[in-house]
Amino acid sequence: MLRTLQRALCTVAAGTLLGLGVNAVSPRRIPWLRPPRITVPAANQIALEKARRLWEGGDAVFLDARATNAFVAGHIAGALSLPVESFDAAFPSVRSRLATEQALVLYCDGERCDDSIRLLLKLRPLGYTNTHVLVNGWTLWQRAKLPTTKGDAP
Amino acid sequence: MKCFVPVLLRLLLGAVFVAAGALKALDPAAFANDVARYGLLPDAAVNVVALALPWVEVLAGALLIIGWWRQTAALVIAAMNVLFLAAVSLALARGLEVCGCFGAAVARKASAWTLVEDAALLAAAIWVCQTKGDNDETNRGGN
Numbered sequence: 001m002l003r004t005l006q007r008a009l010c011t012v013a014a015g016t017l018l019g020l021g022v023n024a025v026s027p028r029r030i031p032w033l034r035p036p037r038i039t040v041p042a043a044n045q046i047a048l049e050k051a052r053r054l055w056e057g058g059d060a061v062f063l064d065a066r067a068t069n070a071f072v073a074g075h076i077a078g079a080l081s082l083p084v085e086s087f088d089a090a091f092p093s094v095r096s097r098l099a100t101e102q103a104l105v106l107y108c109d110g111e112r113c114d115d116s117i118r119l120l121l122k123l124r125p126l127g128y129t130n131t132h133v134l135v136n137g138w139t140l141w142q143r144a145k146l147p148t149t150k151g152d153a154p
Numbered sequence: 155m156k157c158f159v160p161v162l163l164r165l166l167l168g169a170v171f172v173a174a175g176a177l178k179a180l181d182p183a184a185f186a187n188d189v190a191r192y193g194l195l196p197d198a199a200v201n202v203v204a205l206a207l208p209w210v211e212v213l214a215g216a217l218l219i220i221g222w223w224r225q226t227a228a229l230v231i232a233a234m235n236v237l238f239l240a241a242v243s244l245a246l247a248r249g250l251e252v253c254g255c256f257g258a259a260v261a262r263k264a265s266a267w268t269l270v271e272d273a274a275l276l277a278a279a280i281w282v283c284q285t286k287g288d289n290d291e292t293n294r295g296g297n
Binding site: 004005007008010011012014015016018019020022023026028029030031032033034036037067069070085109110111112113138139142 | 179180181182183184186187190191193197198200201202204205206207208209210211212213214217223225226227229230233249250251252258259
């Protein structure tokens with residue numbers, strides 16, 4: 001039993017070293033320390049109710065800041081995919097559909113998700129100032145049983 | 155005649171963990187986000203755990219498949235399943251829409267069914283861990 005426990009610790013240690021080692025040479029490497037999370041200032045937040053009214057009136061474009069596969073698995077109906085992780089590659093195709101004065105509602109998923117505020121910080125210098133973050137947007141939208149769709153990134 | 159069920163179960167359990175680990179390891183940034191969204195770890199620990207966990211899964215799964223250190227591998231897998239059960243239970247209790255179970259490529263949300271799967275995997279791991287086999291570590295002197 002003791003030996004099995006020792007070997008279990010060895011397995012965990014070996015897996016950890018393997019993971020850190022592979023990461024060191026991987027093109028998809030991530031830092032060991034996670035960059036500090038950016039919190040959304042209250043002034044940039046939009047309440048679900050207000051976002052819903054903008055959506056119903058067609059008065060805002062919704063931008064999904066999550067990864068493409070999350071978008072494909074399900075997103076707010078009519079939203080455009082603009083993953084913050086691949087902003088430079090994804091933005092040109094979205095740009096033509098946005099006027100700078102256009103109201104934008106950015107969302108990702110989870111109370112702790114900072115993808116949408118990071119997207120806002122990328123959009124603001126480009127002139128998009130009418131931008132709002134729906135914190136925990138995807139979860140809240142689904143919970144409120146508001147319209148969603150699945151499918152390819154537009 | 156030897157029963158093939160224990161061998162089959164061991165191979166299946168190993169394959170599930172190799173697959174689950176490999177899918178997570180393919181996209182470490184996405185898996186790190188999933189780990190962070192559980193909200194159970196301090197931010198400083200998130201990335202290291204997200205880098206290590208998939209490879210521990212792959213390693214333990216591979217050991218089970220090749221049948222080397224069988225009990226050890228089953229123990230590690232059982233321990234991971236206990237952690238997964240706890241994490242998913244807490245996430246469900248707090249209404250979080252997160253799973254990360256098979257990496258970000260398999261977009262799915264944790265549900266009661268996830269708990270059933272985890273419990274089944276845990277039971278299988280415990281069973282493999284305690285069954286005596288021809289490559290049982292405790293019956294052999296050394297490796």
